[in-house]
Amino acid sequence: MTDLTRKTAAELSELLSSGEVSSREITQASLDRIAAVDGEIHAFLHVSQEAALEAADRVDAARAAGENLGTLAGIPIAVKDALTTRGIPTTSGSRILEGWIPPYDATVVERLKSAHMPIIGKTNMDEFAMGSSTEHSAFGPSRNPWNTGVIPGGSGGGSAAAVAAFEAPLAIGSDTGGSIRQPAAVTGTVGVKPTYGAVSRYGLIALASSLDQIGPVSRTVLDAALLHNVIAGHDPRDSTSLDAPVPDIVAAAKRADLSGVKIGIVKEFIGEGFDPGVRARFEESVALVTAAGADVVEVSCPSFEHALAAYYLVLPSEASSNLAKFDAMRFGLRVAPDGVSEPSAEQVMATTRDVGFGDEVKRRLILGTYALSSGYYDAYYGSAQKVRSLIAQDLERVFVDVDVLMSPTSPTTAWEFGAKIDDPMSMYLQDIATTPANLAGIGGISVPAGLSDGLPVGVQFLAPAMADDRLYNAGAALEKLLAEKWGGYLIDQAPELEVAP
Amino acid sequence: MTESSPITREEVAHVANLARIQLTDAELDHLRDDLAAILDHVKVVQSVVDENTPAMSHPIPVTNVFREDVNVPGLSAAEALAGAPESEEQRFVVPRILGED
Numbered sequence: 001m002t003d004l005t006r007k008t009a010a011e012l013s014e015l016l017s018s019g020e021v022s023s024r025e026i027t028q029a030s031l032d033r034i035a036a037v038d039g040e041i042h043a044f045l046h047v048s049q050e051a052a053l054e055a056a057d058r059v060d061a062a063r064a065a066g067e068n069l070g071t072l073a074g075i076p077i078a079v080k081d082a083l084t085t086r087g088i089p090t091t092s093g094s095r096i097l098e099g100w101i102p103p104y105d106a107t108v109v110e111r112l113k114s115a116h117m118p119i120i121g122k123t124n125m126d127e128f129a130m131g132s133s134t135e136h137s138a139f140g141p142s143r144n145p146w147n148t149g150v151i152p153g154g155s156g157g158g159s160a161a162a163v164a165a166f167e168a169p170l171a172i173g174s175d176t177g178g179s180i181r182q183p184a185a186v187t188g189t190v191g192v193k194p195t196y197g198a199v200s201r202y203g204l205i206a207l208a209s210s211l212d213q214i215g216p217v218s219r220t221v222l223d224a225a226l227l228h229n230v231i232a233g234h235d236p237r238d239s240t241s242l243d244a245p246v247p248d249i250v251a252a253a254k255r256a257d258l259s260g261v262k263i264g265i266v267k268e269f270i271g272e273g274f275d276p277g278v279r280a281r282f283e284e285s286v287a288l289v290t291a292a293g294a295d296v297v298e299v300s301c302p303s304f305e306h307a308l309a310a311y312y313l314v315l316p317s318e319a320s321s322n323l324a325k326f327d328a329m330r331f332g333l334r335v336a337p338d339g340v341s342e343p344s345a346e347q348v349m350a351t352t353r354d355v356g357f358g359d360e361v362k363r364r365l366i367l368g369t370y371a372l373s374s375g376y377y378d379a380y381y382g383s384a385q386k387v388r389s390l391i392a393q394d395l396e397r398v399f400v401d402v403d404v405l406m407s408p409t410s411p412t413t414a415w416e417f418g419a420k421i422d423d424p425m426s427m428y429l430q431d432i433a434t435t436p437a438n439l440a441g442i443g444g445i446s447v448p449a450g451l452s453d454g455l456p457v458g459v460q461f462l463a464p465a466m467a468d469d470r471l472y473n474a475g476a477a478l479e480k481l482l483a484e485k486w487g488g489y490l491i492d493q494a495p496e497l498e499v500a501p
Numbered sequence: 502m503t504e505s506s507p508i509t510r511e512e513v514a515h516v517a518n519l520a521r522i523q524l525t526d527a528e529l530d531h532l533r534d535d536l537a538a539i540l541d542h543v544k545v546v547q548s549v550v551d552e553n554t555p556a557m558s559h560p561i562p563v564t565n566v567f568r569e570d571v572n573v574p575g576l577s578a579a580e581a582l583a584g585a586p587e588s589e590e591q592r593f594v595v596p597r598i599l600g601e602d
Binding site: 100101102103104195196197210211236239240242303306308309310312313320324327328329330331332333334336337342343344345346347348349350351353354357362363365366367369370373379380382383384385386387388389390392424425428438439440441442465 | 508512513516517518519520521522523524525528532535536538539540542543544545546547549550554555556557558559560561563566568576580581583584585586587593595596597598600
């Protein structure tokens with residue numbers, strides 16, 4: 001019996017169509033793998049074994065009855081705990097939501113269910129998606145399957161680790177400043193942040209509403225495209241959802257052809273601040289795409305230098321507004337202050353938020369409230385919004401001449417637990433190459449580009465808004481070139497994990 | 502209007518009150534240092550834009566987003582109250598919202 005957990009979603013789809021395996025077998029294999037390795041990896045906050053197997057049985061019955069099913073029908077998926085799931089606990093990595101059972105599904109979750117994909121569980125994340133390591137999860141960090149002494153990236157480290165550890169073939173992430181792409185880069189997996197508005201945010205517990213975007217997490221570019229295709233498209237319940245056709249991303253992932261494609265190397269992202277090992281893998285990738293017929297030029301986006309500063313004002317400002325809903329009144333935790341008889345609603349709210357929120361969330365809420373407060377609004381939040389315009393203008397200018405941009409995804413590989421936890425700025429600097437896409441609303445993909453000292457490095461492609469198909473063509477082309485060189489995918493080189501008895 | 506003056510402890514306490522987070526004295530001290538370091542990094546945004554730079558609040562502007570005015574099923578009262586810390590007679594029970602007198 002072949003190990004079903006090692007198969008890509010595209011391979012599993014063929015096995016299901018031909019009747020060689022059932023969804024129950026695939027789903028059970030994922031659940032068994034979770035039982036074997038998740039004690040060590042801790043990718044999951046909740047495993048929904050029963051519901052997943054029931055969904056698997058339903059799709060097997062539908063297939064047996066001759067129903068016309070979609071490509072991913074029967075393939076299990078893990079969902080980041082930032083998305084609401086009806087009847088399944090949803091915490092967003094926070095104590096303040098511990099024990100909460102959402103009464104509704106996020107639109108993306110509805111679409112996964114409509115596509116007959118068994119949801120095997122909810123993945124770990126930094127609290128309310130604030131972090132780059134999962135160390136800010138209230139429920140403990142996830143570990144990187146490449147080396148369990150280092151972080152799996154964040155905020156979506158759980159989704160990336162689940163896919164990298166072969167616990168799930170596919171996962172859902174959300175990306176506000178790199179939370180899909182950076183974990184993909186440091187775990188040797190693929191992550192895509194679609195164009196803003198391409199995927200509905202309804203039911204995504206909001207971090208920063210003008211930056212957040214849900215996207216696919218997978219081991220191959222084609223698998224990401226297949227999942228993107230299931231979740232994308234207009235949703236009237238999200239007023240920022242784009243009412244526009246989804247580009248043919250699956251065809252683009254299959255095309256994987258760079259001949260004549262113009263690629264811009266972002267000058268600002270190849271120098272100082274990027275580790276030598278990251279730069280070396282990046283330069284090798286550039287040489288490969290050049291040899292494959294891409295027209296590679298260097299471009300400059302001077303405003304990118306200030307993207308991080310703008311991001312760390314816009315994000316906390318929007319978060320301070322979005323997280324006001326955690327008020328101890330209608331759902332979630334409620335803690336009364338000690339020694340106060342008949343405390344007021346405000347006292348209860350302030351005590352609950354002190355107990356229920358972790359340090360990083362408090363830090364960003366205070367920063368955001370400050371940036372929006374009277375006397376500082378124009379200087380901080382107002383100026384940050386103007387920097388966003390400069391970034392969008394830079395991108396508009398370079399995309400006249402090039403089809404996609406290419407850069408390292410992250411300036412370093414995964415770091416040891418604790419290395420950056422006491423220095424917020426050093427953690428924030430990890431987002432330098434990923435935040436411009438969120439600020440401008442364009443799409444980005446991270447694909448594995450090799451190892452540095454045994455840890456994965458990612459390469460990022462960026463494309464103009466509504467041209468996510470270019471991400472998949474370029475990403476799949478690089479993936480193919482590297483797979484030819486290595487004789488397989490990078491993830492196949494990951495060390496075997498110790499399996500619990 | 503401050504250009505670059507580091508944030509004071511009193512300002513952090515004021516902002517924490519606005520954000521409705523009860524912080525300990527130790528947290529206030531720690532956050533003041535963190536915020537000073539972060540503000541020192543992000544204040545650059547003030548010097549790279551001017552009054553002519555347009556502000557961008559949203560990456561892909563969409564306007565007048567309406568749906569058809571038709572009824573769609575919502576949550577039942579029981580569903581809406583299921584996660585409440587306390588409820589009674591189909592209503593949320595909250596702590597007192599008025600002052601002492």
